[in-house]
Amino acid sequence: MKTRTRTIASQVSMLAAIGLVATACVSSEAPGSGDAEPDTDDNGTEVTEDDAEPGDDVETTTARFAYVYDPSHPVGSCGVPAIQDGLEGSGISIDDYPAAQLGNEAELLEQVASGGLELAVAGPSFLGVWHEEAAMFDAPFLFRDVDHFQETLDGPIAEDVWGDLAEASGLNVLSSWYYGTRHVTSNMEVNTSADLQGVTLRAADAPLYLTMAEIMGGSPTPMALDEVYLALQQGTIDAQENPIPTIASQGFHEVQDYINLTGHMIQGVMVVTSDQYLDSLSDEDRTALEEAMVGATEAVRDCIEQQENDFLEEWRETGEITVNDDVDHDHFRERAMEIVPENFAWGDLYLEIQGS
Numbered sequence: 001m002k003t004r005t006r007t008i009a010s011q012v013s014m015l016a017a018i019g020l021v022a023t024a025c026v027s028s029e030a031p032g033s034g035d036a037e038p039d040t041d042d043n044g045t046e047v048t049e050d051d052a053e054p055g056d057d058v059e060t061t062t063a064r065f066a067y068v069y070d071p072s073h074p075v076g077s078c079g080v081p082a083i084q085d086g087l088e089g090s091g092i093s094i095d096d097y098p099a100a101q102l103g104n105e106a107e108l109l110e111q112v113a114s115g116g117l118e119l120a121v122a123g124p125s126f127l128g129v130w131h132e133e134a135a136m137f138d139a140p141f142l143f144r145d146v147d148h149f150q151e152t153l154d155g156p157i158a159e160d161v162w163g164d165l166a167e168a169s170g171l172n173v174l175s176s177w178y179y180g181t182r183h184v185t186s187n188m189e190v191n192t193s194a195d196l197q198g199v200t201l202r203a204a205d206a207p208l209y210l211t212m213a214e215i216m217g218g219s220p221t222p223m224a225l226d227e228v229y230l231a232l233q234q235g236t237i238d239a240q241e242n243p244i245p246t247i248a249s250q251g252f253h254e255v256q257d258y259i260n261l262t263g264h265m266i267q268g269v270m271v272v273t274s275d276q277y278l279d280s281l282s283d284e285d286r287t288a289l290e291e292a293m294v295g296a297t298e299a300v301r302d303c304i305e306q307q308e309n310d311f312l313e314e315w316r317e318t319g320e321i322t323v324n325d326d327v328d329h330d331h332f333r334e335r336a337m338e339i340v341p342e343n344f345a346w347g348d349l350y351l352e353i354q355g356s
Contacts, residue, residue, distance in 0.1 A: 059091070061285075063118035063277070066097040066108050073098075073245075074303035075121055075269070079177060082299035086292025091285045094119065113170055115276045123179070123269050125206055131165040136346045137176075140212040141336035142353055143266040146178055146301070152353055153268055172278060175271040175293035178301040180243025180308065182265040184216060185256040187238060189324050192331045193217025202228050202240040211343055212264060215335045216241075225250070232256060243267070244308045253321040260324040264332060271296075 065083070069075050080096045087093060102108060102117065105126045111117035113130075128135025136142070137158070143149040152158060153176035162173040184190050186199065193216060201218030203209040213220035221237050225246075231237045232255045240252060241264065247253055271293060278286060315321050337354065341347025 060093050061091060061281075063092055063094045064097055064102070065094045065119040065121075066102040066111075066117060067121035068100040068105055068108075069098060069121075071096075071098040074300050074307070075177065078303035079296045079300045082296035083292045086295045087288055090288035091282065092289055109171065109272065112272055112274050112277075115274055118277050119174075119271060119273050121177075121269050122272055123267070125208060127165060127171070127173075127270060127272070130169040130171055131161070133161050133346045133349065134165050135208060136161070136344070136350055136353075138208050138265065138267060139336075139340055139344075139350055140208070140215055140264045141333045141340075142350060146181070146266060146305070148356075149178065149266045149268060150176075150297075150301070152356070157349070157353060157356075166275060170275045172273050172275055173270045174273055174290065175297050176268045177271065177297055178304050179267040179269045180245060180304055181263050182241050182243050182267065183247070184239055184241045184260045184262045184264070185247060185252050185258060185321070186260060187257045189258055189326070190216075190239075190260040190262065191324070191326050192328050193335060196239065199239055200237045202231070202237050207343070211339060212241075215332060215339050216262070216264060228252065229255060241265075243304075244311050245304065248307075248311045253315060256321060258322045258324050259315065260327055262327050262332065263329065264336075 065080065067075050071077065076096060076098045080094070083094055102120075103111065105120075105122040106129070108117060108120035109122050109126055109130065112120050124137035125135050128138075137153065143152065158173075158176070166172050184196075184201070186196070188195060188199075190196055196217035199218045200221045201213050201216060202223045203213040203218075203220040205222035210220045210222075218239060223231060223237065228237070228240050229251055232240065232252065239256070241262070242250070242252070244259075247259065253259065281289065312323060316323050333354075337351065340350055344350070
């Protein structure tokens with residue numbers, strides 16, 4: 001087992017990313033904050049003057065866009081600029097509030113639902129608190145690849161699920177962004193579930209993640225993300241699973257011998273607003289917002305996939321961690337088809353998506 005400690009250089013090169021259930025540190029000052037109180041409209045939305053020619057009576061509403069990830073994460077570094085570009089010339093602008101400045105994912109959704117926040121990013125497991133079927137999109141081995149993920153989230157099944165979510169909660173999913181594909185790191189090759197028998201596998205403390213650990217064959221050990229590096233280094237746990245950018249940013253490749261390309265979860269995060277906010281927009285501004293989200297979806301996917309490819313290429317060249325391509329995906333997928341439907345009410349819909 002590796003005992004190397006992380007170096008300053010490696011920390012600098014790592015991209016800041018976190019697991020879907022983790023939250024980031026709160027910044028001391030929100031973007032755009034100042035001494036003066038902003039003007040707001042009847043819905044509490046900040047209103048600013050646009051850069052219009054003299055004599056034009058044009059106002060721009062500024063929507064707050066909140067998420068838990070560091071600003072350097074593709075949600076902030078790629079998604080936010082794409083939205084801003086797409087909204088140029090419309091009656092909407094956005095200010096982003098990264099790093100959980102306005103709260104964790106559960107808190108952000110509460111604020112959106114109450115009308116206190118315009119836009120937030122949250123994962124399916126958090127949306128599942130408001131509508132159970134929404135959590136299904138976090139299920140292991142649901143999607144074959146990223147194209148299948150995007151087609152499903154842009155298709156009629158997701159449209160029905162989001163419609164039911166909106167009806168139940170007033171939360172409206174504007175867009176689904178690719179977050180990354182999760183893989184297992186360990187100190188041994190993992191090709192089938194037999195390889196993880198008796199192995200302590202860190203998993204988020206949520207039903208879908210504990211079920212994932214059962215499918216993979218490991219002994220699930222719930223643990224906060226910021227505790228995992230030391231636990232791996234000291235041997236408290238034997239293995240963990242995360243998307244590649246998170247593995248890199250957290251330095252797990254320094255204290256594990258293998259990254260096994262299990263691809264057991266192809267995950268997304270959702271941009272969520274409220275019916276109340278959408279109803280406050282003109283038809284033109286609502287269309288502009290929806291179109292801006294399309295461009296942002298593509299931008300975030302491109303950035304995430306570029307990071308995944310770059311890190312794998314680097315590790316293959318340096319050998320700092322061995323990349324295992326020999327995973328028996330059919331074996332794991334068959335286990336998922338047996339285990340997941342038995343544990344969740346949406347099991348039939350899960351199988352329908354798997355077979356689509």
